[in-house]
């Protein structure tokens with residue numbers, strides 16, 4: 001680990017670029033790459049937890065598979081296999097020797113060639129891993145419904161984790177921050193609740209979990225899937241996938257957001273309305289606690305989701 005300067009993030013020693021481990025400072029591409037100009041890229045966000053002398057990567061294979069599904073949706077071929085990128089990730093973590101929690105960001109984007117919009121320039125692939133703590137406050141956040149809408153799937157492939165899609169979440173997050181909120185919640189083109197600006201959403205009503213369906217302009221979150229399985233298989237809690245109206249948020253007993261970076265985050269206020277008691281809900285707390293056990297491989301039934309990289 002090298003410290004860039006006071007107040008700067010501590011960058012790791014190495015990144016992975018186009019098939020090789022390279023020095024952090026050499027992990028560069030040209031300013032004319034297609035992906036920079038048009039957002040023709042796809043990426044993933046994966047967490048690794050430092051525990052008992054190893055980095056424990058959560059659902060690595062599922063994330064890499066989603067990277068390839070995202071690429072397919074935008075007509076892009078990644079010149080590696082899922083297995084090669086998994087191996088590259090393990091190697092990168094090992095050479096960096098991380099001794100704290102990390103965030104792993106694989107990214108594939110169209111590179112140098114034509115600037116034309118029908119160009120199918122060669123695809124560059126990078127994997128970046130950095131030390132990372134909390135993304136949102138785990139003790140409860142205040143949200144606003146964004147004035148920006150999630151478009152429907154017929155105007156844009158909303159299900160892909162493409163770099164271009166993140167302009168929407170950037171603008172929504174900025175808007176929320178400008179208004180003094182912690183995070184934005186986006187409605188879809190028809191006015192139903194879609195997701196957070198980087199997280200899926202669940203509400204609790206009468207002891208049951210409700211979350212927007214996969215056809216509700218959402219990213220099919222891996223944390224969303226984890227929570228659904230925990231609720232159904234460990235807690236015996238019903239999970240209903242159906243559309244949610246904006247006003248239904250206000251009268252929910254509990255609300256939480258789910259995402260790799262955010263993990264499980266209780267929402268205690270939406271648009272100035274207190275949610276439930278104004279404190280993280282009981283079911284939310286329970287799921288949050290179990291999630292933190294699962295990601296470090298301490299829940300037997302979900303152990304196969306954890307990939308361990310020993311740190312020498």
Ligand code: PY5
Pocket residue numbers: 044045046169195196197198199200218219220221222223224258259260261262
């Ligand atoms: N919806 C959107 C728009 C997302 O960006 C994310 C993940 C999710 C849902 C949750 O998906 P998953 O549970 O598979 O992570 N957001 C990224 C993350 O790494 C980027 C955050 C800056 O959490």
